[in-house]
Amino acid sequence: KAGVTQTPRYLIKTRGQQVTLSCSPISGHRSVSWYQQTPGQGLQFLFEYFSETQRNKGNFPGRFSGRQFSNSRSEMNVSTLELGDSALYLCASSLPEGSIGPTQYFGPGTRLTVL
């Protein structure tokens, strides 16, 4: 099976712009989670989608949003970019409900640099 894919891998934006990142989960996985990783804050949970619905949300401002499509692919959007949004954004997918032991499988990440 193909792993989790994320596009683009690298992105450079300027302050005030918006950005959309894409994540394709492993085939058959219906849950997609997003994380922000920075040297100072480590791995921080953004949100999780399951069957096109946001189930969990981390402590991030409303500028961070996401959605999930019927094929389980997910996008996250960051509006009005700030310098502090520079980070590695990781997407993870996991097996359907009822699986024993939720296990998240990660993509390679999108490196966002805000200038």
Place this chain on the structure above:
Amino acid sequence: AQSVTQLGSHVSVSEGALVLLRCNYSSSVPPYLFWYVQYPNQGLQLLLKYTTGATLVKGINGFEAEFKKSETSFHLTKPSAHMSDAAEYFCAVSASNNDMRFGAGTRLTVKP
């Protein structure tokens, strides 16, 4: 709510020496526990996980971890370090589907 504490942000070992990365968790319900490894500019790769059953869990690349409920620990070990083991390691805990919390990470350096 569950949480994870990784003891030691940096660990340095010599090639061939024992690797021991420490992780303590807090959870109000029986936890699921995970170790992930991250190489530079890459995503996280699952090393091993504990769900139920045997408390000694074997993972990839010769790593293993032991779930000790009495000590609320899930330390990661490898008998003999290899240069290719140099990376950052994350311990994570989950008490329900996809509510996963990560530790701050431990950077492992392997000296020749």
